[in-house]
Structures are given as C-alpha cells and as structure tokens.
Amino acid sequence: MSDKSKSLAKAEDAEHDYSAGLAVIAPDAVKDPGMEPHRVRMTDKSEAHEKRAARQVAALFLFSIVSSAFALYAYFAFPIVEGSNASVRDNTLLLGLGAAFGMLAIGIGAVHWAKTLMPDAEVSEARHQTRGSEETRARAIEIIDLANKESGFSRRKLIRRSLYGALAFFPLPGILVFADLGPNPEDSLKHTMWKKGTRLTRDPDGKPIKASDVTIGSVFHVIPEGLAELEHHKLEEKAKAAVLLVRVDPTILKESAERKDWSYDGIVAYSKICTHVGCPVALYEQQTHHLLCPCHQSTFDLTDACKVIFGPASRPLPQLPIAVDAEGYLVAQDDFNEPVGPSFWERSVNE
Amino acid sequence: MSNATATAKKKGGFLAGTANYLDERVGVAGILKEFGRKVFPDHWSFMLGEVALYSFLVLLLSGTFLTFWFQPSMVPVIYEGSYAPLKGAEMSVAYASTLDISFEIRGGLLFRQVHHWSALLFVAAAGLHMLRVFFTGAFRKPREINWVVGFVLFVLGMAGGFTGYSLPDDLLSGNGLRIIDGMIKGIPYIGAYTSSLLFGGEFPGEAIVARLYSLHIMIVPALILVFVAVHLFMVVIHKHTHYAGPGKRDDNVVGYPLMPVYVAKAGGFFFIVFGVIMLIAATFTINPIWAYGAYDPSPVSAGTQPDWYIGWLDGALRLAPTHLEFMIGDFTLSMNILIPLVVGILFLVVVALYPFIEAWVTGDKREHHVLDRPRNTPVRTAVGAAGITFYAVLWAGASTDLIATHFQLSLNHVLTSMQILLIVGPIAAYIITKRACLALMRKDREIALHGRETGRVVRLPHGEYIEVHEPMDEYELYKLVGYKAYEPMLARPNAKGVITLRSRIRAALSRFYFEDRVVPPTKGEIEAAHDHGKELH
Numbered sequence: 001m002s003d004k005s006k007s008l009a010k011a012e013d014a015e016h017d018y019s020a021g022l023a024v025i026a027p028d029a030v031k032d033p034g035m036e037p038h039r040v041r042m043t044d045k046s047e048a049h050e051k052r053a054a055r056q057v058a059a060l061f062l063f064s065i066v067s068s069a070f071a072l073y074a075y076f077a078f079p080i081v082e083g084s085n086a087s088v089r090d091n092t093l094l095l096g097l098g099a100a101f102g103m104l105a106i107g108i109g110a111v112h113w114a115k116t117l118m119p120d121a122e123v124s125e126a127r128h129q130t131r132g133s134e135e136t137r138a139r140a141i142e143i144i145d146l147a148n149k150e151s152g153f154s155r156r157k158l159i160r161r162s163l164y165g166a167l168a169f170f171p172l173p174g175i176l177v178f179a180d181l182g183p184n185p186e187d188s189l190k191h192t193m194w195k196k197g198t199r200l201t202r203d204p205d206g207k208p209i210k211a212s213d214v215t216i217g218s219v220f221h222v223i224p225e226g227l228a229e230l231e232h233h234k235l236e237e238k239a240k241a242a243v244l245l246v247r248v249d250p251t252i253l254k255e256s257a258e259r260k261d262w263s264y265d266g267i268v269a270y271s272k273i274c275t276h277v278g279c280p281v282a283l284y285e286q287q288t289h290h291l292l293c294p295c296h297q298s299t300f301d302l303t304d305a306c307k308v309i310f311g312p313a314s315r316p317l318p319q320l321p322i323a324v325d326a327e328g329y330l331v332a333q334d335d336f337n338e339p340v341g342p343s344f345w346e347r348s349v350n351e
Numbered sequence: 352m353s354n355a356t357a358t359a360k361k362k363g364g365f366l367a368g369t370a371n372y373l374d375e376r377v378g379v380a381g382i383l384k385e386f387g388r389k390v391f392p393d394h395w396s397f398m399l400g401e402v403a404l405y406s407f408l409v410l411l412l413s414g415t416f417l418t419f420w421f422q423p424s425m426v427p428v429i430y431e432g433s434y435a436p437l438k439g440a441e442m443s444v445a446y447a448s449t450l451d452i453s454f455e456i457r458g459g460l461l462f463r464q465v466h467h468w469s470a471l472l473f474v475a476a477a478g479l480h481m482l483r484v485f486f487t488g489a490f491r492k493p494r495e496i497n498w499v500v501g502f503v504l505f506v507l508g509m510a511g512g513f514t515g516y517s518l519p520d521d522l523l524s525g526n527g528l529r530i531i532d533g534m535i536k537g538i539p540y541i542g543a544y545t546s547s548l549l550f551g552g553e554f555p556g557e558a559i560v561a562r563l564y565s566l567h568i569m570i571v572p573a574l575i576l577v578f579v580a581v582h583l584f585m586v587v588i589h590k591h592t593h594y595a596g597p598g599k600r601d602d603n604v605v606g607y608p609l610m611p612v613y614v615a616k617a618g619g620f621f622f623i624v625f626g627v628i629m630l631i632a633a634t635f636t637i638n639p640i641w642a643y644g645a646y647d648p649s650p651v652s653a654g655t656q657p658d659w660y661i662g663w664l665d666g667a668l669r670l671a672p673t674h675l676e677f678m679i680g681d682f683t684l685s686m687n688i689l690i691p692l693v694v695g696i697l698f699l700v701v702v703a704l705y706p707f708i709e710a711w712v713t714g715d716k717r718e719h720h721v722l723d724r725p726r727n728t729p730v731r732t733a734v735g736a737a738g739i740t741f742y743a744v745l746w747a748g749a750s751t752d753l754i755a756t757h758f759q760l761s762l763n764h765v766l767t768s769m770q771i772l773l774i775v776g777p778i779a780a781y782i783i784t785k786r787a788c789l790a791l792m793r794k795d796r797e798i799a800l801h802g803r804e805t806g807r808v809v810r811l812p813h814g815e816y817i818e819v820h821e822p823m824d825e826y827e828l829y830k831l832v833g834y835k836a837y838e839p840m841l842a843r844p845n846a847k848g849v850i851t852l853r854s855r856i857r858a859a860l861s862r863f864y865f866e867d868r869v870v871p872p873t874k875g876e877i878e879a880a881h882d883h884g885k886e887l888h
Contacts, residue, residue: 018717019714021714021717022839023713023715023837026871028874029832030829030874031874033825034598075457083435088453092632093634095458096465096630096632096634099461099629100627100633103626104622104627108623110616110618110619111615114616122393122607123390123605123606124605125604127601128602129718130589181548181551182552182556182558184544185544185553188552188553189553203649204649221649221650223649235647235648236555238648239555242649277530278529278530278536279526279530280526280648283653294653294654295526296665297752297766310763311669311673314676341536342536342685344543344546344683344685346681346682346683348682348683350681
C-alpha cells in the first residue's frame with residue numbers, strides 16, 4: 001500500500017502539469033480569440049420567417065400522420081395473395097413507403113424545429129480533468145486500505161491463495177460440459193460413401209450413368225448410388241461424396257502409371273469438394289479442361305491429375321477410380337485413397 | 352412534503368404533478384439538473400456514431416419481429432408454402448420458415464429487408480465512426496479505453512452480422528458456412544475437433560443453425576448492449592470532444608444544450624435513420640434467399656459475394672499465394688489458411704492498440720478534448736490512409752471474379768495485381784497522404800502569414816503590379832494556426848549512461864512521426880510578415 005501512496009504523491013505534484021511529451025508550445029503562439037460572435041438567423045429577426053418555419057414543422061408532423069395512416073391502409077388494401085409475387089412486392093413497397101415517410105417526416109420536422117426555432121447560440125461549459133480531486137483519490141485509497149485491513153486480504157496469505165485456486169477451478173466444469181457439443185471426429189473425415197462397385201448416379205435424382213451416355217466434353221454432377229434415398233445424414237455424406245465426371249479425349253490425359261486404370265476411355269471422376277476450404281468446384285472450362293472453384297478461384301488442371309495451377313488451394317482434387325460394370329454403368333473401384341475437402345492437421349496420419 | 356405536492360399540483364397541473372411524483376420516487380429532478388443542460392458539440396461527423404447506435408436499435412426492433420416466425424431448425428421438410436417455384440422441394444425448417452416470413456406474412460419481407468439493411472448500415476456506420484475518431488485523434492487520453500470498447504463493438508457487429516447471415520440456411524449462406532468450416536479445419540492440431548464441436552459432428556449437421564441462433568439473438572446482442580452502455584457512459588464521463596477552433600479549449604465544451612436542442616436533433620435523427628432504412632427496405636431487395644434455393648453441399652453459384660463487412664476476410668483467403676501447405680512429419684500445416692487468418696487478426700490488433708502506440712511515441716500525458724484537423728497530423732493521417740488502403744485491397748480481393756467478368760480482364764491477372772497492390776498500395780497511400788497533408792499545412796501557413804489571395808491585381812504608382820492579399824480576421828486565423836507541433840525525440844542515455852534498445856526504438860518511431868513537420872506561425876512571425884507586406888505595398 002505504501003507504494004501506492006507514493007505514486008499518488010507523485011501524481012499530486014503533477015496534477016496540473018502533465019507531460020506534454022514532444023509537443024512544442026511556442027511562447028508567443030497565436031492566442032485563442034474566444035468564441036466567434038453569434039450570427040443571427042432570419043427566424044430570429046423576422047416574425048414572418050419564424051411563423052413560416054413553425055408552419056413547416058407542423059406541416060411535416062401532419063404529413064407524418066397521413067403517411068403512417070397510409071401504411072395502415074396499405075396493410076389491408078394490398079394483402080399477400082397466395083402464389084402472386086407481385087402482391088408481395090406491392091405489400092412490401094406500399095407498407096414500407098408509408099412507414100418510411102411517417103418516420104422521415106417526424107425526424108425532418110424535429111431537426112427543422114431545432115435548427116430554425118430553438119436557440120442556436122453555442123454555449124460553453126467547463127470541463128474538468130477526468131481524474132478525481134486529490135481529496136477523492138486520497139479517500140479512495142483510504143477505503144481500499146481499510147477494506148484490506150478489515151478483511152486481512154494482504155495479510156492472510158493462505159486464505160488469499162486458496163481463494164485464487166478455488167476461483168481458477170470453479171469454471172472448469174462449466175467449460176467441460178461443452179465437450180458434448182460434438183463428437184470426436186475420429187476417422188469420419190477420411191471416408192466417404194464410395195465403395196467398390198457403387199454406381200455413379202446423377203445429382204440430384206440418383207439415376208445411374210452409363211459410360212456411353214457421357215459424350216466428350218460433357219460434365220456430370222455425380223453422387224453415389226443410394227445417397228438420394230438416405231434417411232439421415234444425407235447432406236453430410238453429400239458434402240464429402242460429391243463428384244464431378246468429365247469425358248475428354250483420352251490422348252490428352254496425363255496419367256501416372258499407378259492411376260492408369262482409374263479412368264475409363266477418357267472418363268475421369270474427381271472430388272467436387274475444393275481442397276482449399278471446401279466449396280464445390282463447380283465450373284468446368286471445356287476448352288482448357290480447367291476446373292474452377294467459384295469461391296476463391298482455385299483452378300485445377302483436369303488433364304493433369306487435377307493439379308492446382310492457380311489460386312489459394314495447395315493440393316490436387318482427389319480422384320475417384322472408376323470402371324464400368326457388366327450392364328455398362330459407371331461404378332467406383334474403391335473409395336478415394338485420401339481424405340476429400342479442406343486440409344486438416346491429422347489428414348495424412350494413418351489410422 | 353404534502354404541502355409541496357399540493358402546490359406543485361396547483362401550479363402546473365398534470366405535467367408538474369407527474370414530475371413531482373417521479374421526483375419523490377426516483378429523484379428525477381436531480382437527474383435533470385445534472386444532465387438536462389449538458390452541452391454537446393455539433394458537427395456532422397459526430398452523427399456517424401449516432402447512425403450506428405440507431406441502426407442497432409432498428410436491428411433490435413426488426414429482429415424481435417422476425418423471431419416470432421423464424422424457426423431455427425435444420426430438420427428436413429418438403430416445402431408446401433406459397434412460393435410456387437420451390438413447391439415440393441426438400442429444405443430445412445429454417446429455410447422454409449424464412450420463405451414463409453417473406454411470402455406469407457404481411458410486412459414480413461419488409462422487416463427482413465429492414466433487418467438486413469440496418470445490419471449493413473450498422474457495421475458501415477461503426478466503421479466510419481472509427482475512422483472519424485482515428486483521423487481527428489479523438490482516441491487520445493483520456494479516451495483510449497473507449498476506443499477499445501468501440502473496436503470491440505465493431506467486431507461484435509461483424510459477428511452479429513455473420514451469425515445472422517447464416518440463419519436462413521440458404522445456398523449462399525451455406526457455402527459461407529462451408530468456407531468457415533474449411534478455415535477452422537485448417538487450424539493446426541485443434542481444427543478438426545473444433546469444427547466437430549461447432550457443427551455437432553460432420554458438416555453441415557443439424558445443429559449449427561440453432562447454435563448460431565442463440566448466439567445471434569442472445570449472446571451477441573447482449574454483449575453489444577453492454578458495450579454500448581459502457582461506450583456511452585464513458586462519453587458522459589469524458590464529455591464529447593470538439594473540433595479545434597476559436598473558443599474550443601481542453602477545459603471547456605462548446606455546443607448546444609441537451610434540452611431542448613439535442614433532444615430534438617438527436618431524437619429527430621433517430622427517426623430519419625429509421626425512415627431512411629425503411630425507405631431502402633421498401634424499395635430495394637436484399638438477400639433474395641428464394642432465388643438461391645435451400646442449402647445443398649453440391650451446387651454453388653458463380654460470382655457470389657459475402658455481406659460487405661466479411662469481404663476483407665474472404666479477400667484475404669483469395670489473395671494467399673498457391674502451394675502454401677506443408678507437412679510436419681505426418682501432420683498437415685495449411686499456411687494458405689493460417690496466413691490470411693493471422694494477417695487479419697494482426698490487422699485488428701494493430702487497430703485496437705493504435706492509441707497506446709501513438710501515446711508512447713509522443714510521450715504526451717495531457718488530456719485532449721480538442722480534435723486535430725487531419726492535415727495537422729500528417730503521419731497519423733497517412734498511417735490511417737495506408738490502413739484503409741490495405742483493408743480496401745483485401746475487400747476488393749473478394750470480388751476478383753466480378754472485376755474480371757465486368758471489365759473483361761483475365762481473372763488471373765486481376766488476382767495477381769491485387770496481390771501486388773496489397774503490398775504496394777498502402778505504401779503509396781502513405782507517401783501520397785503524408786505529402787498532401789504537409790502541402791496543405793504549408794498552404795495554411797502561407798495564408799496565415801500573408802492573408803488570402805483575392806485575385807485582385809493592382810498597379811502601384813511606380814509601375815509594379817501586385818496581387819492584393821486580404822488579411823484574415825482573428826477567428827479564421829486561429830482556425831489555421833491553433834494547433835501544436837511535435838518535435839522528434841532523440842535517443843538519450845538513461846541514468847546508467849546506456850542508450851537502451853527501447854529508447855532507440857522510441858526515438859526511431861518519434862523520428863518517423865515528427866521528422867517532417869510544419870510548425871504553426873507565431874504571433875511575431877505573422878506580424879513581421881504583415882509589416883513586410885506593408886513596406887512592399
């Protein structure tokens with residue numbers, strides 16, 4: 001406490017003489033001439049102007065009543081008719097205009113009143129330092145000292161420290177109960193619905209796709225067979241399993257040896273979930289064979305294992321190995337061989 | 352007592368009776384005596400904070416209306432409402448109830464639009480208000496803490512906006528959430544767990560809308576209310592700043608009394624703000640969720656944009672260079688996510704701490720209640736301009752695709768230009784602004800010394816032509832010269848005779864701030880200049 005009293009004493013000396021820091025105060029600086037003389041308004045000088053301003057204010061307030069009443073009228077006169085978008089528009093527009101002018105007229109009227117009819121001479125009021133007077137500050141210290149003495153807060157170390165400990169521990173149960181907000185993600189992020197033999201079907205109707213239906217240059221938005229019929233977790237599964245299917249001239253595909261048989265006669269399937277932050281990579285440029293994510297413009301080269309050629313993404317889109325079943329439908333050979341979508345810390349950790 | 356009551360009643364009738372009733376129960380006379388004639392300075396730029404406050408009130412009013420119909424549930428339903436194009440579509444209850452508010456309830460769409468427009472206005476007005484406070488130096492002692500409170504309000508405004516934006520569970524906001532999910536997953540170590548906790552399992556799950564709803568209608572607005580209360584309480588304690596000018600000093604406050612002038616002006620202004628929001632909401636569609644469809648993780652529309660105040664973060668994501676992902680052993684480190692996050696947070700931290708940095712550099716411990724003209728603090732103004740430019744480039748970065756398509760440019764070139772501009776732009780803005788401020792100060796000094804140019808050219812008897820300069824009156828003069836210049840500090844050895852690193856840094860910063868400066872002319876200089884002028888004429 002004695003330290004505090006000392007610093008207080010220091011501050012006392014400096015009360016009206018705070019450091020100006022690096023400010024340069026010239027001894028013969030131009031002096032403040034004081035407030036400018038007040039300019040008299042027309043409404044102060046002429047009774048006709050004053051009366052006119054008063055009439056304008058009242059007229060605005062009356063107009064406000066009319067506008068608000070119109071809004072009430074519009075509520076009933078322009079109801080919403082099922083299936084008619086025009087009725088929604090009219091209701092919104094006319095109800096809104098009535099309410100808007102009802103309020104605007106009050107506001108403009110009040111400000112006009114203040115500016116023309118209320119006194120407009122600026123007045124000056126004293127302003128004091130924010131800090132309390134020396135007396136107040138001394139009394140404040142006294143109270144703290146007294147409270148400290150009476151409770152023994154500084155003196156009784158055991159009480160004080162055990163209180164700190166208790167205060168540090170008591171919120172922990174309150175934090176822990178939030179643990180059940182969500183499950184441990186485990187390996188859910190690393191698997192999708194795709195399995196060996198799962199048919200590639202159209203999004204959203206779930207019709208299977210025949211290889212012969214996929215012409216060169218065409219794009220299919222694909223979901224695994226059975227996803228459309230899921231009762232639960234349909235969106236969660238779709239958010240991982242969505243695939244983009246494209247057929248290109250097989251000669252332009254640069255396929256590595258291990259992925260040689262992942263495509264079928266120029267038909268390739270890649271995860272549609274961007275490896276940046278997970279937006280659907282939904283745009284296909286037919287001429288350049290680039291896939292573009294519309295969210296952050298990451299661009300992937302479809303002919304070269306969907307490597308990133310531009311934008312903030314870092315990893316290629318995972319490829320879904322496909323084949324054709326006995327009936328000519330496209331099927332998956334297996335699940336993706338890596339997690340789809342945005343990167344996460346444990347992404348490459350083996351289970 | 353009863354006598355006093357009786358007289359009050361007799362004298363003023365009902366009004367005086369009510370006043371007396373209230374005073375005897377809540378001491379209203381004392382409150383009026385203290386605050387009734389409190390003086391508030393007047394300037395248009397002081398209204399920016401008011402706009403923010405009033406649009407928050409509009410948010411509370413319109414938001415409460417919406418809660419009576421909105422259902423924050425992600426349970427899938429088949430839509431059977433009155434918007435024909437979506438009939439029979441599968442969607443969440445949240446999306447269906449938002450459609451119902453728009454298409455079944457009279458005034459429902461109007462209030463949705465009021466709510467959305469006022470949210471946009473709230474963050475915009477708060478941001479402009481911060482800029483006003485920054486450029487006029489209103490954050491200096493004793494208002495540093497209130498700057499931080501205001502900063503927190505700005506961040507809370509963005510949080511309120513984002514949590515509300517995601518509630519209708521439409522395609523656009525769903526993709527916004529997906530981006531958030533992707534960013535969270537990119538945080539090292541805790542990413543996947545945090546995402547699972549937030550979404551209650553895998554994205555999108557069925558929990559997130561209800562969770563965002565409690566944040567949006569309870570926690571965020573409650574925090575905003577508390578911080579607004581603290582913010583305004585401190586304004587009352589400090590009394591409002593006023594602009595530099597004749598009669599405006601650090602120990603007075605010049606303006607109009609609360610009653611009646613400010614009650615009328617500020618009260619009226621609330622109606623104007625609400626009226627303007629209502630006018631915009633009645634005439635301009637915003638967030639037509641029916642056009643986007645319900646959320647589905649597979650489709651996305653090109654050229655979509657977040658609400659404006661999230662743009663700078665989205666831009667930061669876009670401007671990160673390619674191939675910034677590294678492996679640490681088996682673990683994946685996504686620098687392409689982390690760098691934008693860290694840069695964004697650092698930017699906010701610098702904004703929050705700026706008053707303390709400047710106070711340390713100037714060493715000025717006095718209270719400041721007279722505002723600076725931005726030109727008179729060239730480096731602060733230039734730093735502000737650099738900050739605005741940095742923010743603006745990030746913000747424009749969120750629209751690279753739209754810029755490319757509208758101006759028929761290469762998307763790749765637009766993005767690369769933005770990346771370059773993000774570094775070069777703030778530096779250029781700093782240099783240009785600082786030079787402009789110094790030039791304006793020199794012009795002011797010139798006018799103060801020699802008077803205004805009148806454009807009147809006179810031929811003297813001996814044949815010389817001169818332009819007549821008109822001297823200024825003392826009030827105008829004081830507006831130009833009534834500021835204080837700062838001098839750069841030198842690094843000095845301490846008591847032990849050592850020049851510490853701390854003192855070197857401080858001296859370097861001080862040089863950065865005050866090396867180039869224009870000092871206001873003194874009385875002597877002005878008089879000398881006038882005498883010189885007379886001689887010549």
